[in-house]
Amino acid sequence: MELKLDKISYKDKLQNISYEFEEGKITSIIGAAGSGKTIIGYIIGGIIKDYVGKFTCSYSGRNIGYVFSMASESFIFKTVREEIAFGLKKYNYKVDTLNKRIEDSLRVVGLSSSYLDRNPFNLSNGEKESIALAVILALNPKLIIIDDPSNYLDNKREEKLIKLLKKLKNNYHKTIIIISSNLDFVLKVTDNYLLLKKGKIISKGKRKELLSCDKLKTSGIEIPKIIEFINNVKKVKNVDLELTSDIKELMKDIYRNVK
Amino acid sequence: MEKKIIKIKSMSFKYDDDYIFKNFDLEIDPNTFVCIVGNNASGKSTLAKILAGLCDAEGYINIDGYLLNKTNLPRIRRSMAVCFDDASSHFVGETVKDDLAFSLENLVYTPKEISAAIDVISKKFKLDDILEKGLYELNESEKEKVMIASSLIYNPKILLLDDSINQLNSSDRKLVLKILKDYKKNTKLTIILLTHNLEDTLESDRIIALNNGKIIFDGNKKEAYEDEKFEKFGFNLPFIVKLSHNLMLYNLLDHVYFDEREAINELWN
Numbered sequence: 159m160e161l162k163l164d165k166i167s168y169k170d171k172l173q174n175i176s177y178e179f180e181e182g183k184i185t186s187i188i189g190a191a192g193s194g195k196t197i198i199g200y201i202i203g204g205i206i207k208d209y210v211g212k213f214t215c216s217y218s219g220r221n222i223g224y225v226f227s228m229a230s231e232s233f234i235f236k237t238v239r240e241e242i243a244f245g246l247k248k249y250n251y252k253v254d255t256l257n258k259r260i261e262d263s264l265r266v267v268g269l270s271s272s273y274l275d276r277n278p279f280n281l282s283n284g285e286k287e288s289i290a291l292a293v294i295l296a297l298n299p300k301l302i303i304i305d306d307p308s309n310y311l312d313n314k315r316e317e318k319l320i321k322l323l324k325k326l327k328n329n330y331h332k333t334i335i336i337i338s339s340n341l342d343f344v345l346k347v348t349d350n351y352l353l354l355k356k357g358k359i360i361s362k363g364k365r366k367e368l369l370s371c372d373k374l375k376t377s378g379i380e381i382p383k384i385i386e387f388i389n390n391v392k393k394v395k396n397v398d399l400e401l402t403s404d405i406k407e408l409m410k411d412i413y414r415n416v417k
Numbered sequence: 418m419e420k421k422i423i424k425i426k427s428m429s430f431k432y433d434d435d436y437i438f439k440n441f442d443l444e445i446d447p448n449t450f451v452c453i454v455g456n457n458a459s460g461k462s463t464l465a466k467i468l469a470g471l472c473d474a475e476g477y478i479n480i481d482g483y484l485l486n487k488t489n490l491p492r493i494r495r496s497m498a499v500c501f502d503d504a505s506s507h508f509v510g511e512t513v514k515d516d517l518a519f520s521l522e523n524l525v526y527t528p529k530e531i532s533a534a535i536d537v538i539s540k541k542f543k544l545d546d547i548l549e550k551g552l553y554e555l556n557e558s559e560k561e562k563v564m565i566a567s568s569l570i571y572n573p574k575i576l577l578l579d580d581s582i583n584q585l586n587s588s589d590r591k592l593v594l595k596i597l598k599d600y601k602k603n604t605k606l607t608i609i610l611l612t613h614n615l616e617d618t619l620e621s622d623r624i625i626a627l628n629n630g631k632i633i634f635d636g637n638k639k640e641a642y643e644d645e646k647f648e649k650f651g652f653n654l655p656f657i658v659k660l661s662h663n664l665m666l667y668n669l670l671d672h673v674y675f676d677e678r679e680a681i682n683e684l685w686n
Contacts, residue, residue, distance in 0.1 A: 190558065190587075280432050280433075282458040283502065309584070313653045315456075382656075391681055394681055408660075412684065
C-alpha cells in the first residue's frame with residue numbers, strides 16, 4: 159500500500175509538503191492551531207481535492223476511516239446503534255452479522271452494549287469520541303485517520319485509546335495517522351512524526367527524534383511539562399538531564415545528579 | 418458572611434431516567450477562581466448547561482441574586498458569561514470586530530463606546546491583526562481567544578468556561594490565563610473553569626472534583642495535592658505535583674511544590 163504526498167500545496171494553507179507515510183505504522187501530524195495539519199488529513203481523506211502537486215494513495219472508499227475533531231458533528235441518528243449501523247447498511251450484512259459487528263466495534267473501544275440504545279448527542283465529549291471511533295472500526299478500514307483524539311479524553315480514556323491504537327497497529331497491521339497538537343499524547347503512541355508550522359514541514363522523523371527536536375519551541379505547540387522542566391534545569395542551573403517523556407527515567411536522573 | 422454569587426440547593430437533573438444530579442448542593446464565593454474537575458461523564462458539562470439555563474433542573478439555583486428561571490435568564494446572562502467547548506458556535510458576527518461588538522450593541526452602548534471597548538479588549542487579547550477576519554479564516558486557538566474576549570468585553574461578574582481553553586496554543590494559553598487573573602483582581606471577576614486537565618487547577622483558589630454528579634473533593638490546591646488522591650480519582654496529577662511526590666519519596670524534597678522554579682532551586686541549591 160502506498161500513501162505519499164509529493165510537493166503538495168493548498169491555497170495559502172499548505173506549501174510544498176512532501177512525505178511518504180509508512181504502512182502499518184502510527185504517524186502523527188503535529189502542529190499548533192492554524193499550522194495546516196487538518197488540511198493534510200482532509201487531502202488524504204479525499205475531502206479536499208483542489209490541491210496542487212501529486213498525491214498517491216492506494217487506500218480508497220471503506221478502507222479509509224476518518225474520525226473528525228468534533229466527533230459529534232458527524233452524528234445524525236438518535237441511537238448509537240443506528241449510528242454504527244449506518245455505514246454498514248449498504249454492505250447487506252445479515253441481521254445477526256450486522257448486530258455482532260456493531261457490538262464488537264463498541265466493545266473494542268471500551269464501551270459496553272448498554273450504550274447501543276443511548277442518544278449519542280447526550281453523551282459526554284469523551285464518549286462521543288469513542289463512539290465516532292467505533293463507527294469507523296465497524297467498517298474495518300486499513301487506514302485510520304484521527305483528528306485531535308485526545309482533546310476531550312480524560313486520563314483513563316486516553317490510556318485506553320493508546321492501548322487500542324497500538325493493538326490496531328500491532329495485531330491488525332493498520333496504518334494510523336494521528337492529527338494532534340498534544341505532544342504528551344503523541345509521544346506515548348507514535349512511531350513517526352511530521353511537525354508543521356504555517357503550512358510547512360519544519361521537522362520530521364522518528365518518535366525519539368521528536369524529544370530533542372529544537373523546532374518544537376517555536377512551533378507554538380504546548381511543550382510537555384516534563385520537557386520544559388528538563389530545559390529549565392539546564393537554563394537555570396546549567397545541569398544536563400537526559401531528555402525523556404517518562405517521569406521514572408527523569409527521577410533516576412535527578413537522583414543520580416543531586417546525590 | 419459574604420454573599421454567595423452562586424448558590425445551588427437540592428438540585429436534581431436527569432436525562433431520560435438516569436439521574437445525573439440528585440440533591441446536589443454547591444456554593445461559590447464572589448471573586449474566586451474555581452476549577453471544577455471531572456472525568457468524561459462526571460456531570461460537569463451538564464452542570465454548565467444547567468447554570469447557563471440550557472437544561473431545566475429541579476431545585477434551587479441562585480446566580481448573582483437572581484433565581485434561575487426563564488424570566489430572570491436575560492438578567493443572569495448579563496451577570497454571567499458562558500463559554501462552551503465549541504468556539505465556532507459562539508461566533509455571531511461577520512468578522513471578529515462584529516462579534517466583539519455584538520453583546521455591547523445588545524446592551525445599547527453607543528458606537529463610540531463600542532469602538533473604545535473593542536480597542537481595549539483587542540489590545541489585551543492581541544486581536545488587532547484578526548479584527549477584520551471572518552470565522553473561517555481563524556484557527557482554533559484564535560476562535561477560543563475571540564470567544565473569551567467577546568465574553569469579557571461587557572464586564573460580566575462571572576465567567577463560566579466549559580472546557581473552553583483546550584485549543585489555545587501555548588502562548589495564547591499563557592496570555593488568556595494572565596488576562597483572567599487580571600480581571601479577577603481588577604474587576605472582581607468570579608471564574609468557574611470546568612476541565613479535566615489538572616494543570617489548569619494550579620492557577621485556581623478552589624478545586625471541586627465531580628464524579629457521577631457528586632462532589633468527591635472540595636478544597637484548595639494544597640489540600641488537593643498533599644497526597645496522591647487525585648490519581649485514585651482517575652486523573653493525571655499536574656507534572657510538578659507528581660514530581661514533588663516522587664522526589665519526597667527519595668527525601669530530595671520535603672513538601673509539594675507548585676512553582677517549578679522554586680523546586681529547581683531547592684534541588685540544586
